[in-house]
Amino acid sequence: MTEFPVVEWSEADENRSARWRSESGAPPPKRVTVADDRMTADTAYRLACEGTALLWRGDYQNARQLQQAMARRIDRKPRKPAISPSEAFHFHRQFQSQRARILGMLLLPLEADYAIPLRRAPDVREACMEAYGPAERPSLVSLRELLGLIGAHEWRKKGVEIPALGGRIHPCYGVFSPVRGEYVELVAEAPLPSSELAFDIGTGSGVIAAVLARRGVKHVVATDQDPRALACARENLTRLGLGEQVEIVSANLFPAGRAPLIVCNPPWLPARANSPIEHAIYDPESRMLLGFLGGLAEHLEAGGEGWLILSDLAEHLGLRSREALLAAFDKAGLKVVGRMDVKPTHPRASDASDPLHAARAAEVTSLWRLAVR
Incomplete structure (x- = not known):
């Protein structure tokens, strides 16, 4: 064989x-x-x-x-x-x-x-x-x-310009590319609860960890369980001169310990991935989303915040309701202390020929600021 x-x-x-x-x-x-x-x-x-x-x-x-x-x-x-x-x-x-x-x-x-x-x-x-x-x-x-x-x-050679970084992220094959930059701007603008330590859960290309480091967070622990993502994030952070400030850790969701800020940008659609590459887009049964919410309270320092970055596209497609999302917050012992929204700017949002145009046109991406009740 x-x-x-x-x-x-x-x-x-x-x-x-x-x-x-x-x-x-x-x-x-x-x-x-x-x-x-x-x-x-x-x-x-x-x-x-x-x-x-x-x-x-x-x-x-x-x-x-x-x-x-x-x-x-x-x-x-x-x-x-x-x-x-x-x-x-x-x-x-x-x-x-x-x-x-x-x-x-x-x-x-x-x-x-x-x-x-x-x-x-x-x-x-x-x-x-x-x-x-x-x-x-x-x-x-x-x-x-x-x-x-x-x-x-x-794309890896050219890179993706990230204004909040004043530089480029170079995505690797099989790692989600931050071509939709609106969610990155939310991370760049949300008020930091602390500048000492942050966890970036499911770092992918490393873009969120890099933005947090650029904002002055002294130490960022970025996790992922995909070897390609870990290598890609390490390469990008080194290129940006942030390799000493950001620690790359192989982990399923959370690293050890607690932090005053924990950020997660899970796949936005609760559906089955048809291939390994699609796992950055589809989250079967919302496993990563619910895993992040379920473990957030025990990894947050007192007075800390968890930032959940999530599009409501799933809601417009009838795949998940807003009520179900809020119920998941409640079940995890979390409360919403703030929310920042942004409309998408990618071409599909205005493409009337797209079969999912109605949902895409109504889509809003949010940064939910969560705290322990």
Whole structure:
């Protein structure tokens, strides 16, 4: 038995195999056919819908054009009408999952050093190294995933400008990027209960810990349980010159001890993640949210505050009610001492063609200031 999934196929009258790479957790395809520049978009789309993966041996840029043509065919299909916001959300997620599955059927080969052995292929070795680690052997990957790796690599090089920091955060592949900066501004503006110590729970890229340190908090303990996030946060804080001020700790939610300020920005939507990468967006059964609230009282110093950063998008989608959120505060022995709100500024909030436009247009992100009752 191998320690990694394998794809098997027949090519040139030979049985072949290669390592299967999928950061989304997709299983290796069971049926694979070799395809090149002669394959039409209609044929590729039909085969992909039937569950047959296409191992591309043609020109790289033609593969990209083929994927775009397949995407247009998917997007032209009529959507099932929804009778409620929650149904619209579930239909949208179902559509996105099916779209990802179909487009994920177009595969590219990677050499042992992550080079793509195709005409006009870009050099993706550094992007693959960042996501997968050291190269070992030839493998297959979906073009869709590979484009995600390339995009993440470019974001990591460019970084995201954070005005509250006077600098940039460089997100890593698989770590949530602070491209929606409105919640960061809330952290930069809320009145600090203390400048001595703060905990940043689920630090991700390290952006909140960095903002707290920039505001003068003498010592920040930033936690996460994802090795990628821990490495990403450490890299960003070092780059910003805050490595001595912020301590990075591997922990499930809280570190040991108490603090006068504890901040958490959990995933905003209580739904099941379809892939490991989606865990930054979806919080099944609100586990992280409820875990933070449930443990806050025993980790806060007397007179301290817990800052919960949460969008109300879930409420507009019918996934969680405001009453349920307030009841969770009450059950955890917490009271609200203040709240700061901000409207989103991202393009989706004004995109009327988005299936979830009504909910996105009404969305408000809040920083809830919580204290022990």
